[in-house]
Amino acid sequence: MSIKEKGYTHWDGKLKKMKFPWKPITQCGIKLTFKKKFFKFSFFLTLVPALIYLAGIYASEKIEDFSFLTRDTDTLSFLKVDPKYFSSYFTSDTLLFMIILLMVFCGAGLISDDLKYNSLQLYFSRPIKKNDYFMGKAAVIAFFIFIVTLIPGIVFIVMKLIFSGSFRFLASFPWLIFSVVGYSIFITTFFAFYTLFLSSLNKNRRYVGILIFGLYFFSEIIFGIFFGIFKSKYFALLSIEVNLQQVGAGFFGQKPVYDIPWILSFLIITMICILAAIVLKRKIRSVEVVK
Amino acid sequence: MMNVENFEVKNLHFNYGKVKALDGVNLKLPGGAIGLLGPNGAGKSTLIKILLGFLSPDKGEGLVLGYDIKKQQSSIRRYVGYMPESDCLIPGMDAVSFTSYLGELSGMPRQEAMKRAHEVLFYVGLEESRYRNLETYSSGMKQRLKLAQAIVHDPKLIFLDEPTSGLDPRGRIEILDLILDISSKKDIQVLISSHILSDIESVCSYVVILNKGELASQGKISDLKQINYSLYEIKAFENVERFIDGLSNIGCKVEQTADKLIRVYLPPEKIPQDIISIAVEEKTQIRHFVKSQTSLEDIFADIVGVD
Numbered sequence: 261m262s263i264k265e266k267g268y269t270h271w272d273g274k275l276k277k278m279k280f281p282w283k284p285i286t287q288c289g290i291k292l293t294f295k296k297k298f299f300k301f302s303f304f305l306t307l308v309p310a311l312i313y314l315a316g317i318y319a320s321e322k323i324e325d326f327s328f329l330t331r332d333t334d335t336l337s338f339l340k341v342d343p344k345y346f347s348s349y350f351t352s353d354t355l356l357f358m359i360i361l362l363m364v365f366c367g368a369g370l371i372s373d374d375l376k377y378n379s380l381q382l383y384f385s386r387p388i389k390k391n392d393y394f395m396g397k398a399a400v401i402a403f404f405i406f407i408v409t410l411i412p413g414i415v416f417i418v419m420k421l422i423f424s425g426s427f428r429f430l431a432s433f434p435w436l437i438f439s440v441v442g443y444s445i446f447i448t449t450f451f452a453f454y455t456l457f458l459s460s461l462n463k464n465r466r467y468v469g470i471l472i473f474g475l476y477f478f479s480e481i482i483f484g485i486f487f488g489i490f491k492s493k494y495f496a497l498l499s500i501e502v503n504l505q506q507v508g509a510g511f512f513g514q515k516p517v518y519d520i521p522w523i524l525s526f527l528i529i530t531m532i533c534i535l536a537a538i539v540l541k542r543k544i545r546s547v548e549v550v551k
Numbered sequence: 552m553m554n555v556e557n558f559e560v561k562n563l564h565f566n567y568g569k570v571k572a573l574d575g576v577n578l579k580l581p582g583g584a585i586g587l588l589g590p591n592g593a594g595k596s597t598l599i600k601i602l603l604g605f606l607s608p609d610k611g612e613g614l615v616l617g618y619d620i621k622k623q624q625s626s627i628r629r630y631v632g633y634m635p636e637s638d639c640l641i642p643g644m645d646a647v648s649f650t651s652y653l654g655e656l657s658g659m660p661r662q663e664a665m666k667r668a669h670e671v672l673f674y675v676g677l678e679e680s681r682y683r684n685l686e687t688y689s690s691g692m693k694q695r696l697k698l699a700q701a702i703v704h705d706p707k708l709i710f711l712d713e714p715t716s717g718l719d720p721r722g723r724i725e726i727l728d729l730i731l732d733i734s735s736k737k738d739i740q741v742l743i744s745s746h747i748l749s750d751i752e753s754v755c756s757y758v759v760i761l762n763k764g765e766l767a768s769q770g771k772i773s774d775l776k777q778i779n780y781s782l783y784e785i786k787a788f789e790n791v792e793r794f795i796d797g798l799s800n801i802g803c804k805v806e807q808t809a810d811k812l813i814r815v816y817l818p819p820e821k822i823p824q825d826i827i828s829i830a831v832e833e834k835t836q837i838r839h840f841v842k843s844q845t846s847l848e849d850i851f852a853d854i855v856g857v858d
Contacts, residue, residue, distance in 0.1 A: 268674050268737050271667055271705035275629050275658035284655040292643045369642075378639035382700065385603060385633035386656045387625040 281388055285396025290403055293366040302365055303404075306358035310412035313349045317341050317416055321423040341420055341429070343436055343512045349416070350409065350443055351508035356501055359451060362404045363472050367455030369465035370397045371544070376463040380544065390544060398452040405448040413440035436512075443511040447504060450529050454500075457536035460543040476500050493518045503528050557582065557708050557740050558602070560613030560620070565597055565606060572597040573608070574764040580742075584734035586751035586772075587744040588851055589761035595744050598761065599710055602742075604628055616707055629658055632701035636712040638693050640685040646672055646696055647681045650703050657704035664703070671699045675729060691722035698729060708740045709733070715750050723750070730754050752847040760851065768850075775850050780804075782849055783826060785813040786839035797829040804852075812839075816849065 293299060320339040349355065374380050383393055417437060420429050430436075458471045483499035486492075496502040496518040503525035509515065510522030563576040573594045589595045600606040602615050604624025613620040618627045641649055647668050654664030672681045675695040680688070688696065694714065701709050714730060715723040731754050734741040745751050751758060752772060760767040768775060787794055795813065798805050803826075804816040815826060823842075830837050 268702070268733060269670060270737070271659075271663070273659065273663050275704060276660070277629075278658055281656070284652060284661075288641070288644075288648075288652050292641075295643050373642055377642055378635070378637045379641050381633070381635045381637075382639055382641070382653055383656065384605070385628060385631075385635070386653065387629040387658065388656055389625070 277387075281392040282396030282399060285383075285388075285393065286399035286403065289366070289370060289397060289400035293400065293404070296365055299365045302361055306362055306408050309349065309352065309354050309358065310408060310415075313345075313412070313416065314419060316345070317419050318423055320420075341416075343433055343439065344514055346413065346416065346436060346440065347509060347512035347514045350413070350440075350447075350512065351505040353501065355408065356504060358408060359405055359447070360473060360476055362408070363401065363451055363455045364469040366404050367401050367451075368459055368468040368472060370400060371456055371459040372461075372463055372465050372468045375460070376465075390541070393544070394456065394540065397456055401452045401455055402448045405451055406444060409447060410441065410444035413444060416440075439511045439513070443508055446507060446511070446529075450504065450533060453533040453536035453540075457539055460540055493520055496520060497524060497528055500529075500532075557616050558613070558742075560601075560611065562611040563598075563601065563608050563613060564610035565594075565601065565608050567597075571764045573601070575611075576761070576764075576766050578613075578759060578766065578769065580759070580769075581757060582740050583757065584730065584741040584743060584755040586755035586758040586847075587742055587761070588748065588751065588758055588847075589767070592763075593761040594764040595761055597764075599712070599742075599744060602627070603631065603633060603710065629704075630707050632704065632706035632709040634697045634701040634709065634711045634714060636716060638690070638717075639697065640688075640693065642686055644685055645682045646677055646685060646688075646699070649685060649696070650699050653700045654703040659704055667703055667705070668699075671703050674702075675699045676725065690717045691719065691725075694718055694722065694726055695729075698726065702733065702739070706739065708742070711741060711743045711745075713745050713747075714743060715745070715747060727754055748847045748851055758847065758850075772847060772850075780816045780818055781823075782843045783815045783817060783823065784839070784841045784843045785815060785826070785837060786811065787813055787830065788836040788838060790833045790835045793833045794830055794835040797833050798826065801825055801829065806852075814843070816852075 294303075316339055320341045323339060374383070384390075414437070417430070417440070421427060455472060458475065459465075459468050461471065462468050479498055479500045480502075483495050483502060486495040486498065496506070497520065502518065506516045506518065506520065506522045506525035507529060509517065510526065516522050516525075558578055558580040560576060560578045563573050563578075564571075565573040576594070576598065587595050587598070597606065601608055601613070601620055604615075604620060604627045607621050615627045616630050618624075618630075620627065641652070644652070647665070649668075650672060651661070651664040651668035654667055655661055659667065669681070672678055675698050677692060677695050677699065680692060685693075685696065694717070698711075698714070701711070711730065715726050718726060727750060730741060730743070733739050734754065741754075743751060743755060755772065757769075757771055758775065759769045791811075791813075795805050795807065798815055801821060802818050803821065806814040806816075808814065817823065817826070823840075826840075827837070829835075
């Protein structure tokens, strides 16, 4: 059908000022992530630790049913569900690795694709502010990280209450839910800044993916090297992973792995977020929409 | 065609550090299609940035669609459409989801945006490929898609930046047809920034010419053609160089084409007889003397001073 046959008609609706202008950006980002090759499989993989810990919670209530597995009941002490159990889930190397994997899939292209395909001008020629844009992109990251942190954390608590059939657990650790929510928000905020910052540095999504992986593990390697040479625990502060684990221990009231105040790690992570925000603000300029 | 002035800027100044990008620009533009012309660095992009609300002028004031360019930038962007020059898309999307997504970002409800996306994609002639991945689109299709996303929210005003760049002749005509249809029959004002003057001439009735940050000229193309000068085409023999120098000395702008045709832009205060007088003085034979139709290119060359 040619253009003249169909013709242009005016839209009789009214454009509204959106309450959350970033919402369509998030919805679109999530939808596009699920379209990516191998993502669904990787996404399922990231849920495995949560499923294992959930099974652990079930087993903890049926400990006598599993006693045939070992002669010594102390062997099953790791199944004791308390803040330490939660801390071990939230600060486990496996979970953090899974989050990094998620970031490569869902976060690497968030800004770099917009830079590569000149899409920024499409966003900023609309009533979208820079903060809405960042918020929309960060919410994509938050969506996926919450699925492996906040949601499992809450599900663990609910399931524990259901399996135990009483509220004793909640009465014993009333602050645990706040730790789950607080640490989930903390870790999500960090990864949102970390991923968006790296995504804004290059137009190639694959290169950004390597950066997301590389920088994270490079910090770990650097820590390993310095720690090996100088034997000082303070070099742990060079590692992103250790800093996240230290803060996690703080949130769940556990003793940190390295005997350093967890607040130092908290400050380092906060500094990284602030630096990332500054770079992001400078890199993404709405005024460059018209070249 | 709209009669309301959708644009009005007064004494607009903008500097990039010490460089003056806009220097006291005053505009009050009528409806329909308007061409924005000027050489590189004339201030076109800066003017569009200000009109879209990305930059706030150092001095001066203005209204776009009745919204203040300094205070209501978000509202301006809600009611205008913008078609960028460079290719732009969101990878992994098809045309329907892309267009409806951008409609949503403009403030349309999701379902309405989806319905409207189909309509505008039909309008721009992408109906058959609307479910194809955008990365597989040709240049012409991408250009149409950019136009579709600019009109999806039914804006009252559209900024088109080099709308025909990278198109083959047929694609160019089709896009110009669409623009002409939108601007002449659909009650939508269109501001086109382009270096292809013939495109502007075929679509716009009104032009704004910027040069070195200043408003060099503005008006209806037909009026500009009459006011500025008359154009004569001459074929001359003997003492041609001296003849050209003589014409330049009396204030004519003279060009010589590759096939030795002399194009003389005669200022309003001069008459054709002056050309003949110079030829007589310089003993030059004139074998061809025709008053030519001035094109927008001629006006532009005369105002901006480029060949």
